[in-house]
Amino acid sequence: MTSNSGEQLANSGEQLGRVVKTNGTRAICLVDHDRLTGFRSSGVEGTLSMGSIGGLFKIRVAGSLLVGSMTDLSQDVMDRSTILAEIEYIGEGDAGPDNCLAGFRRGVDVFPQPGDAVYFAETADYERIFAPPDAPTITVGTVYPTDTVRAPLLVDQLLGRHFAIVGASGTGKSTSVALLLQRIIDFAPHGHVVILDPHGEYARAFGDAAKVWDVSNLELPYWAMNLEEHCDSFVHDSGSGRIVDSNILAASLQKARSRNVRMDAAAKITPDSPVSYQVADLIAALEEQAGRLEKIADAHRYTQLRLTIEQYFNDERFRFIFNADFASHSLERFLGEIMRVPGHGKPISIIDLAGVPTEIVNVVVATISRLVLDFAIRSTHLRSVPVLLVCEEAHRYLPREHDDATASVERQLERVAREGRKYGVCLGLVSQRPSELSETALSQCGTIMSLRLNNLDDQDRLKASLSEGARAYVDVIAALKNRECVISGEGVPVPMRVVIDTLEAERRPASDDPQFSKAWSETGGEEDLLAAVVRSWRGEV
Secondary structure, three states: OOOOOOOOOOOOOOOOEEEEEEOOOEEEEEEEHHHHHHHHOOOOOOHHHHOOOOOEEEEEEOOEEEEEEEEEEEEOOOOOOEEEEEEEEEEEEEEOHHHOEOOOEEOOOOOOOOOOEEEEOOHHHHHHHOOOOOOOEEEEEEEOOOOOOEEEEEHHHHHHOOEEEEOOOOOOHHHHHHHHHHHHHHHOOOOOEEEEEOOOOOOOOOHHHEEEEOOOOOOOOHHHOOHHHHHHHHOOOOOHHHHHHHHHHHHHHHHHHHOOOOOOOHHHOOOOOOOOOOHHHHHHHHHHHHHOOOOHHHHHHHHHHHHHHHHHHHOHHHOOOOOHHHHHOOHHHHHHHHHOOOOOOOOEEEEEOOOOOHHHHHHHHHHHHHHHHHHHHHHOOOOOOOEEEEEOOHHHHOEOOOOHHHHHHHHHHHHHHHHHHHHOEEEEEEEOOHHHEOHHHHHOOOEEEEOOOOOHHHHHHHHHHOOOOOHHHHHHHOOOOOOEEEEEEOOOOOOEEEEEOOOOHHHOOOOOOOOHHHHOOOOOOHHHHHHHHHHHHOOOO
16 A cells, blocks of 8 residues: 555545444444455555555544554354454544544544444554654554654653563564664764674674674673672572571682772672682682681581682683682773763674573672663763663563572562663563563563564463553454564554564674575585584583
């Protein structure tokens, strides 16, 4: 469907039917079968979709036009010439000539009565409903079922209230994330975006606009961890034993940090203070505590902690964090590089977690998330530096069911979800399983972008999270094509189904699935591949 010719859709100006039942959210309408099917078969591009589920309709209410989305169709068994249509309210506007919208606003003041006339929404109506408001906006696609009306996203509302992007694997979720972020930095090139990338997908998507950090160049100072993150790394006991070990580590950590500050400042140091310490001082503090024990049998806890700490600092896999040389590193420099403050033309920071050992990946995510939020809190009274923190595979770190293994990262990310928007930290959650995602975190997302979801639990969970006027789209979500999504919430003027723009191949994430048919039809070079992988595995290259 196009609007540049000025031609209105066939039969769209004629009354389609009338309201027979209404409540506070929707109307049941009796529509003429021949007019509906005649409109859908009129040959005008796009009319097939406009006259079916998801199409927009108008109800004449006195001097106004109420706009709603068709959510259900059924045939009257007593009269096959009529169809029952269920229309969920979206908003309203003044009625212009020929029942065209003269404007549009979200929400409904006056509800229809039985007998009120029903009409198709015309091309011009779509353009008014989805017209960009007088506010900073970006677009990521076109409004379904048109091919010309752009779908506006409100930048400040999108980033100021957190957002979530959900969709089944293979629906174009990662590409949609990349497209959204590219549109954001095109609009605001001096932004600050941090992506937690568990699969190493996004490095190629942003080119020179991003700085990529992985285990080869990331230098996360071990001493920047707080007590809980230290315990997640070094304390492997559970229950009451973990409490005892945590207390031992807290006392030793406080003493080690205190040795690196002036005498008058030592009293203010806590185990959580981001003050550098020498690993040797931490070991010495542990041994000093053990030396004061009356029973030698109790010393095994101190010995176990010391051995675990030494093991981490001697393991090459953890050199990007547990490295004694980092004792002299600057927290200012680390925060500046990770948060792109200043950005130096690279507003995006990608934390590639693919090579991070499983044992501490949660610690890394927790530490970075906490540092970003703590910086924002402490800088608010000086100068606001808004940051967008994007968490891919968010259900890994924010599970719906509490897990001791993810306690610290879950606590920090939920803290960002609850408090971040007050201090300019936007949390962008990306997940293929919204049913497994923390209720606390998802409920804080003011905007939700959903691609196709096949799982019934995911659909039900999403339905409970969507804003008013958008829940009718839940039944459509299972039938969305790739690169189609439903967007609702504070970041859009009205809930809408969107056909996402095509992203250039060189700007897409490396998220393509392996092609078995191609890989299994070729041979050669397997021995060299095996040798190279084993050498890398052993750390020889």
